[in-house]
Amino acid sequence: MKRIVFLGYPGSGKGTQSTQLSKEFNIFALSTGDAFRQMLKEGKGDVADQVRSCISEGRLVSDELTFEVVKNSLANENNDWILDGYPRNLNQAKILEEFCPPTDVILVDIDEEIIFRRLTGRRLAKSSGKMYNIYLSPPKKDGICDETGEELTQREDDTPEVIQKRLDVYRIETEPLVNFYQEKGILRTIKGDLAIDKVYNNLKEVLGF
């Protein structure tokens, strides 16, 4: 059984890696960030307002609400799963231990300075969900998705101020999870500052796939 948690700075590439793994091995994957963004597209009211202000300021959404999302998404998943972006603090990690402990935790390791550049360069094709980076993986034509021809957009939390806040939140709240899972003997670290395919091959190797 594989229940995999991805840890790493925002922009470390964990989203790309978990999506690829999920597709190749047909494993259910949940990105809590994507789930919240989806919730905002559909939702109105107090809860949506709360989530919107957290995301736009780079703060974490409450542990209770986030666990609701995780619990509901995993309710029908008796087998393998991948979590990208959960847990994000010690309390969430303890909640997950009680609910359904992970078997493998992957830390996508990368320097904070590289991340800043990666995040400011990130662009998204909204309808296909395809991500580009104007420095690292630019589209063929500036600002336009290769696949759909749509105009690329920037995530509203990929602005320099909010990026800085998200990096601080990671360092202070999420990084302690590295020790937490190391002590459980289930942490594997892969280097995140390599070409996407190389990172992916290393990922499969450490997972024994």
Ligand code: AMP
């Ligand atoms: P991400 O796409 O993973 O960078 O997440 C975007 C935003 O969603 C974060 O900055 C938080 O506001 C919120 N979020 C995502 N995952 C969590 C989580 N596990 N706990 C609290 N907030 C989260």
